[in-house]
Amino acid sequence: MPKDKAQRSQARRRQEFERLIKQHERSIYAAAMRLTGSHQDAEDLTQDAVVSAYLGFDKFELGTKFRAWMLRILRNTHINRYRKKQRSVSTVEWEGLGDESRAPGGVESSSLPDLEAEVLRKVPDEGIVPALDALPEEFRIAVVLSDIHQYSYDEIAEELDIPLGTVRSRIFRGRKRLRKSLADYARERHLL
Numbered sequence: 001m002p003k004d005k006a007q008r009s010q011a012r013r014r015q016e017f018e019r020l021i022k023q024h025e026r027s028i029y030a031a032a033m034r035l036t037g038s039h040q041d042a043e044d045l046t047q048d049a050v051v052s053a054y055l056g057f058d059k060f061e062l063g064t065k066f067r068a069w070m071l072r073i074l075r076n077t078h079i080n081r082y083r084k085k086q087r088s089v090s091t092v093e094w095e096g097l098g099d100e101s102r103a104p105g106g107v108e109s110s111s112l113p114d115l116e117a118e119v120l121r122k123v124p125d126e127g128i129v130p131a132l133d134a135l136p137e138e139f140r141i142a143v144v145l146s147d148i149h150q151y152s153y154d155e156i157a158e159e160l161d162i163p164l165g166t167v168r169s170r171i172f173r174g175r176k177r178l179r180k181s182l183a184d185y186a187r188e189r190h191l192l
Helices: 003-037 041-057 068-088 115-124 125-134 137-148 153-160 163-188
Strands: none
Touching: 003 041, 003 068, 041 068, 068 137, 068 153, 125 137, 125 163, 137 153, 137 163, 153 163
């Protein structure tokens, strides 16, 4: 392909990407807000997801559902950022020692939804994260959206662009696998 033709094609793809992002920016940001619970974190997550989508836009098939594709990238970006944060070595300021308002990893508990902060305080992630990682992606995403981020089944169906029955099935099967993989862990720590 001649260089001019390739450059024109690349420019058209970039313009199409920009048009689609502008068309869906509100719903993308709203989903980021639901995932993070913070305006600053939602802006950062949205920006990271848009960059990832731009870099992978050549894999997107025009004519398919851009919003669903973009929300999948947003969720995956959020999950990857969460995992990275959980795996990073945390440091604690001397002034912060004994401060009950901090969650594991040095994250302010007020920046996390209440339920998620409570779970993070009670259950060490060395048992949960590997069990979640072991789940097939479709189960893991449904369980994380439902149990950690408190999405309703209807919201999950909309976000994943799948039928409500499929959402129920994935959550049921994902939780069943988690129960099985975490049973020994829970018994050892007298959680059961």
